[in-house]
Amino acid sequence: MPFFFQQTQFNKTVASLDGLPEYDMPEIAFVGRSNSGKSSAINTLTNQKQLAYMSKMPGRTQNLNFFDVIRSKETVGFLVDLPGYGYAKTNKQISKSWDGFLGEYLLTRGQLKGMVLVMDSRRPVTDLDETMLIWFSQVHKPIYILLTKIDKLNRSEQAQALRICKEKIDKLNLSNKNIEIQLFSSSKKIGADVLSAKLQTWL
Ligand SMILES: Nc1nc2c(ncn2[C@@H]2O[C@H](COP(=O)(O)OP(=O)(O)OP(=O)(O)O)[C@@H](O)[C@H]2O)c(=O)[nH]1
Numbered sequence: 001m002p003f004f005f006q007q008t009q010f011n012k013t014v015a016s017l018d019g020l021p022e023y024d025m026p027e028i029a030f031v032g033r034s035n036s037g038k039s040s041a042i043n044t045l046t047n048q049k050q051l052a053y054m055s056k057m058p059g060r061t062q063n064l065n066f067f068d069v070i071r072s073k074e075t076v077g078f079l080v081d082l083p084g085y086g087y088a089k090t091n092k093q094i095s096k097s098w099d100g101f102l103g104e105y106l107l108t109r110g111q112l113k114g115m116v117l118v119m120d121s122r123r124p125v126t127d128l129d130e131t132m133l134i135w136f137s138q139v140h141k142p143i144y145i146l147l148t149k150i151d152k153l154n155r156s157e158q159a160q161a162l163r164i165c166k167e168k169i170d171k172l173n174l175s176n177k178n179i180e181i182q183l184f185s186s187s188k189k190i191g192a193d194v195l196s197a198k199l200q201t202w203l
């Protein structure tokens with residue numbers, strides 16, 4: 001079990017850059033399409049049922065939600081749940097808040113250690129995910145891709161999802177080579193220990 005993140009608590013909801021926590025603590029952003037499974041992944045990682053669903057509360061959906069990672073009663077970092085993209089009508093376009101402070105947060109936040117890019121394993125690397133990969137690669141920080149909901153796939157489909165994901169990323173020929181991919185399921189808690197071990201190294 002992913003004990004390291006078990007003491008994580010909700011800290012705050014942030015709607016603009018000046019609302020960001022002032023601590024200089026490492027942050028890990030969870031990014032991905034709407035409904036890809038970001039909040040569920042945070043719940044699974046922290047072994048809590050409802051923690052990240054707080055972001056579903058009205059008014060919080062276009063905001064950043066910060067969660068304190070607590071070890072021995074001290075905050076050692078933050079998990080940051082971002083709103084999903086993909087609601088915009090034009091498929092190529094990331095919605096307004098992404099052009100605004102969400103995008104700026106990802107590009108300019110010094111203490112941001114990297115991005116967990118969550119994708120539904122049944123649809124690895126959509127056009128919007130490609131846009132995000134290309135765009136975030138500007139900052140040369142690690143990108144950790146979670147192919148989630150693998151409980152919906154059989155073994156060979158899982159292997160295929162992984163292969164398609166790799167191929168699509170290779171095709172993008174990104175200058176950022178710090179990209180890893182992991183299979184995951186929140187429903188079946190598959191891969192939580194691997195994810196936990198990885199993210200500990202970012203804190
Ligand atoms: N079968 C299965 N369903 C999952 C898994 N992870 C998430 N879901 C379901 O997918 C839906 C979306 O999950 P969320 O975690 O809310 O997704 P999100 O990316 O946070 O969505 P937004 O915050 O709206 O962008 C919910 O109905 C979850 O129960 C998984 O590993 N397996």
Ligand SMILES: [Mg+2]
Nearest residue numbers: 038039055081
């Ligand atoms: Mg969510």
